[in-house]
Amino acid sequence: MSNGKLEELRGQLDSVNQQLLELLSERGRIAQQIGQEKEKQGVPKYDPVREKEMLDELVAQNKGPFDNETIRHLFKQMFQASLKLQQSDHVKHLLVSRKRHKEDTIVSVGDVAVGGKKPILVAGPCSVESYEQVRKTAAMLKASGVTVLRGGAFKPRTSPYDFQGLGIEGLQILKEVADEFGLKTISEIVDPAHVELAGQYIDVIQIGARNMQNFELLKAAGDVKTPILLKRGLAATIDEFLHSAEYIVSRGNTQVMLIERGIRTYEKATRNTLDISAVPILKLESHLPVLVDVTHSTGRKDIMAPCAKAAIAAGADGVMVEVHPDPATALSDAAQQMNFDEFRKFLEEVGLSV
Numbered sequence: 503m504s505n506g507k508l509e510e511l512r513g514q515l516d517s518v519n520q521q522l523l524e525l526l527s528e529r530g531r532i533a534q535q536i537g538q539e540k541e542k543q544g545v546p547k548y549d550p551v552r553e554k555e556m557l558d559e560l561v562a563q564n565k566g567p568f569d570n571e572t573i574r575h576l577f578k579q580m581f582q583a584s585l586k587l588q589q590s591d592h593v594k595h596l597l598v599s600r601k602r603h604k605e606d607t608i609v610s611v612g613d614v615a616v617g618g619k620k621p622i623l624v625a626g627p628c629s630v631e632s633y634e635q636v637r638k639t640a641a642m643l644k645a646s647g648v649t650v651l652r653g654g655a656f657k658p659r660t661s662p663y664d665f666q667g668l669g670i671e672g673l674q675i676l677k678e679v680a681d682e683f684g685l686k687t688i689s690e691i692v693d694p695a696h697v698e699l700a701g702q703y704i705d706v707i708q709i710g711a712r713n714m715q716n717f718e719l720l721k722a723a724g725d726v727k728t729p730i731l732l733k734r735g736l737a738a739t740i741d742e743f744l745h746s747a748e749y750i751v752s753r754g755n756t757q758v759m760l761i762e763r764g765i766r767t768y769e770k771a772t773r774n775t776l777d778i779s780a781v782p783i784l785k786l787e788s789h790l791p792v793l794v795d796v797t798h799s800t801g802r803k804d805i806m807a808p809c810a811k812a813a814i815a816a817g818a819d820g821v822m823v824e825v826h827p828d829p830a831t832a833l834s835d836a837a838q839q840m841n842f843d844e845f846r847k848f849l850e851e852v853g854l855s856v
């Protein structure tokens with residue numbers, strides 16, 4: 503082929519590329535409008551039936567030179583790109599999205615600011631077992647400078663035969679001890695009927711991983727003013743996590759903190775896989791404070807300090823760990839809770855000035 507001919511054909515391709523680009527952009531804009539319409543109607547964005555119909559129609563009209571498989575592949579790519587456009591447009595509209603609210607949300611837990619410049623440390627036993635156990639822990643935490651005490655009173659356990667928690671009595675113990683030492687408290691609530699009542703006893707309501715998509719609980723949490731600590735579900739995507747937070751914020755409770763607690767993968771070396779990349783992604787996508795639960799994500803005391811350091815380095819606004827006066831006798835998660843000496847060592851190693 504002479505050089506002149508090659509140039510001419512390339513010129514033709516350049517012009518087709520231009521037309522394709524214009525058509526693709528036009529297609530993208532229409533897909534965006536379809537996405538907005540679907541949003542209004544509450545219809546799912548992904549529509550495999552519609553995609554199949556379009557592909558079948560295109561293949562039926564295909565006269566070559568591309569074979570049918572190639573045509574299917576090329577158009578499928580376009581559908582996926584359009585779907586992505588629809589979804590990212592949607593995320594832009596979420597109240598929890600940074601696109602809606604540029605500045606970091608700072609959640610005030612009494613005089614403790616979460617989401618400010620200084621990362622916080624939340625510590626305490628997995629379960630509230632007795633007044634003495636909580637009091638001993640609180641005294642040690644106070645002496646170490648920790649301001650937020652955690653303790654589970656309602657325990658959603660895998661087995662119904664495992665310790666289920668002390669319930670309201672556990673919340674009362676937390677309040678009594680926290681009042682004595684001037685600490686703030688976090689505890690999980692599992693029943694929408696307890697959400698309002700919980701505000702009388704604790705400073706932050708935790709919604710646990712297993713309840714991240716318990717929508718009635720999320721709605722109840724959105725109807726109160728108590729700050730909420732929302733845990734990422736065991737197998738929840740970041741998008742699902744943010745949508746759960748949206749349930750709360752959209753009902754008026756803007757005081758929401760997110761906490762990464764490890765996700766379920768094939769890896770057995772840790773209890774769950776700490777998704778450290780979720781921290782910067784959540785910070786980019788959302789204005790809500792992001793914490794990391796290093797105890798549940800790793801389930802291993804020997805790597806808790808490096809994981810906590812990684813969390814802070816990745817931009818986390820806080821770290822949560824479990825500590826128990828006598829982990830060997832703990833009624834839940836005995837293996838992963840630190841004793842007091844281990845906790846003090848952890849604090850020193852992580853260098854969190856609490």
Ligand SMILES: O=C(O)C(=O)C[C@]1(C(=O)O)C=C[C@@H](O)C=C1
Nearest residue numbers: 533536547548549552581584585
């Ligand atoms: O037709 C629709 O319902 C669309 O949302 C558009 C579109 C497309 O790009 O063609 C995008 C995503 C759906 O999975 C199906 C099709």
